[in-house]
Amino acid sequence: MAEIPLTRHPTSAEKAAAIRAAVRAVTFPANASRRLAREDDAPAFHDLIADPRVSGPVYTLPKPPTLEAADAFIKRHIEEHQRGEGLLIFEYDAAGAIGGYHDIQFWPEWAAAEIGGAIRPDRQSMGAGGAGAAAAFNWLFDAIGVDLICETAALDNIRTKKLLERLGFRFLGEIESELPDGGKRPSLYFELSRKEWATRRLSVP
Numbered sequence: 001m002a003e004i005p006l007t008r009h010p011t012s013a014e015k016a017a018a019i020r021a022a023v024r025a026v027t028f029p030a031n032a033s034r035r036l037a038r039e040d041d042a043p044a045f046h047d048l049i050a051d052p053r054v055s056g057p058v059y060t061l062p063k064p065p066t067l068e069a070a071d072a073f074i075k076r077h078i079e080e081h082q083r084g085e086g087l088l089i090f091e092y093d094a095a096g097a098i099g100g101y102h103d104i105q106f107w108p109e110w111a112a113a114e115i116g117g118a119i120r121p122d123r124q125s126m127g128a129g130g131a132g133a134a135a136a137f138n139w140l141f142d143a144i145g146v147d148l149i150c151e152t153a154a155l156d157n158i159r160t161k162k163l164l165e166r167l168g169f170r171f172l173g174e175i176e177s178e179l180p181d182g183g184k185r186p187s188l189y190f191e192l193s194r195k196e197w198a199t200r201r202l203s204v205p
Contacts, residue, residue, distance in 0.1 A: 005112040005150045006172060009193055012124075015145065016108035020084025020143045023106055023168075036081065036127075037074045037088040041098070045090065046070040048098045054118045057154055059177050060103060060187045061118075077103070085110060099123045111147040113140050133167055137197055147194045152177055163202040164190045168200035 028035040040163070049055040049065040056117035073088075080086025089102040102121035107113070115136060140146050151169060153160040165171065169190035177187040 001140070004114065004152070004175070004189065005107060005110055005119060005191065006175070006189065007148060007150075007193075008112075010109060010111045011111040011147070014097055016109060019106060019108040019111060020147050021082070023084040023087060023108075025167075026079065026081075026087055027183075033093070034089060035093045037077055037090055037101075039071070039078070041090060042071040042074055042183075044096075044098045045074060045101070048101065048118075048120060049062070051121070053121050057157060058116065059136060059152075059187070060116055080105075101119045104140075104148070110147075111145070112150060113144070113146045113148070114150050114152070115127050116152075133163065134146055134201065137167070138201065141194050141197060149197075151190045151192075153190075155188060156184050157188070161188060168192055170196070 003037070003051075026036065028058060046065065046067045047071075049061055055063070055065045059165075064074055077086050077088035081088070085106050085108065086106040087102070087106075090098050091100045092159070093099040097116045099124060100163075101117050103116040105114045114131075137149060139150060149169075151164055152175070153164070155174070169192045172189050172191055173186055175189045176184040178184060
């Protein structure tokens, strides 16, 4: 099983500390629809991932997606945020339900990050995927300070594969991703460096 990121360029202790500090400092306005996960979000998060159309394709989510598993998932990410190694961000809709989430893992020692997550089926295919991803990449490179973004996708996830390739990611082959229960899943693996994104960002809406 390959451990990601596959490309590893050790960064300085100062840069790694700066990335951790930037991750720990992430906050959102009190009235924003997007915010960091809290422990009391577990029921709403469970409602989202209980839908197999949401949790089925995402290998990092617990299987089965019980309320207890959703609670543990949130608590683990809160601890990662405190260490500057991860963010779990929820997007709430006007009805107070979670319409999607973003799961970002950081490796400060490699100045690298991975973005995961899912969107509720009724909010998909709204034409904002590319623009939203581009904004996230700008933020990770410019505000957080990473130098590499890596992504994985299920072998049959053609939609994500096409999006990543359109955004300039390099396909590096297949790896075996580790599942929360200790199992493995074959995955497509992609990378995008800061330098590569600098040459692409002006052409992405």
